[in-house]
Amino acid sequence: MPITLDKRLAAVDRLRQENIFVMESERAMTQNIRPLKILVVNLMPKKMNTEVHILRHLANTPLQLEVEFLYMATHVSKNTSNEYLQNYYRTFDDIKDKRYDGMIITGAPVEKLPFEKVDYWQELSDLMEWSKSHVFSSLHLCWGAQAGLYYHYGVDKQPLKAKLSGIYEQDLVTPSLLTRGFDDSYKCPHSRYTTVYPDQLAKTGLDILAAGKEVGVAIAATPNMRQIFSFGHFEYTRDTLAEEYFRDQKAGIDPQLPVNYFPDDDPKKKPKLTWSLAASTFFSNWINYAVYQETPYDLADLR
Structure with missing residues (x-):
């Protein structure tokens, strides 16, 4: 939330130089405030788990958010009932005339497929095109x-020799x-079979905010x-990678042990949670700096 101060206070200029959002008391008296509208495009199979993961972080802000969930109508979900989706989710047709302050597009376990072979690729492409004029800030995950x-x-993912699974620096x-x-x-945490390397972004105009030797590009943004x-x-919880590991093991995939995850590499031991602070900081920063402080009050003015 912004800090409201008397504009004559000596600290005001210094705080603004440090990108601390300071609001003069005169502006605070006349400020129009409304809930931020957030759309979550949930592409994960176990949608209710992902809802909890995302909402836990979105709730870590004093700002009022109105969150809607969207599913791909051109895809038949095997893990979430159609009744649940129809009751609690929207489709692109339902929301295409609306505007949002922010949008999150989650990951999906389809990274081995070419994008055009994903059964809902055209629908997702239409959504991403629509977002250019109907969403202020879009956050894409995994x-x-x-x-x-x-x-x-036009930057394509690159296959890895083995699945990237674990906690990486x-x-x-x-x-x-x-x-x-x-x-x-x-x-x-990372859990994927493909990656993007820094040199692939050289001509995109994107800033590489973070990268790692094993993971390649970690965060990029305009x-x-x-x-x-x-x-x-x-957004992963302490146990998510463990659940994926045991699921794959049960399916006979013979997965590699997630790196830097189980103490002493022993799957019987409780994983350590080492990314919670970075995670809450990242989502809070997105809501505060990319959405709240920049989005127009009237979303009809969104360009």
Whole structure:
């Protein structure tokens, strides 16, 4: 939230230089305030789990948010009932005449497929095109980040020799309000078979905010933060990677043990939670700096 101060206070100019949102008391008296409208495009199979993961972080702000969930109407969900989706989710046709302050596109377990082979690719492409004029800031996560890069910039994902699964260290590369409050290096879960390398973004105009030796590009964004691409899973809980590991093991896939995750690499031991602070900081920064402080009060003015 902004800090409301008397504009004559000596600290005001210094705080503004540090990008601390300071509101003069005169403006606060006349400010129009409304809830921020957030659209979550949930592409994950277990949608209710992902809802909790995302909402836990979105709720970590004193701002009032109105959150809607959207599913792909051209895809038949195997893990979430159609009745649940029809009752609690929207389709693109339902919302295409609306505007939103922010949008999140989640990951999806389809990274081995070419984008055009994903059964809902055309619908998702239409949504991403629509977002250019109907969403102020779009946050793409994991496969959603790869899909966004491919659609908006023609940058294709690259296959890895083995699945990237575990807790990896990333380094900050370019200063950004999105990583304000981060340490120079931070940890984040990753779970994917493909990646994007820094040299692939050379001609896109995107800023690489963070990267790592194992993970490649970790976070990239346009300078104005209207398009943000995060390739990790900040939203994962302590147990999510363990659930994926045991699921794959049960399916006979013989998965590799997630790196830097189970203490002593023992799956019987409780995983350590080492990314919670970075995760809450990242989502709070997105809501505050990329959405709240920049979006127009009247979304009809969105350009």
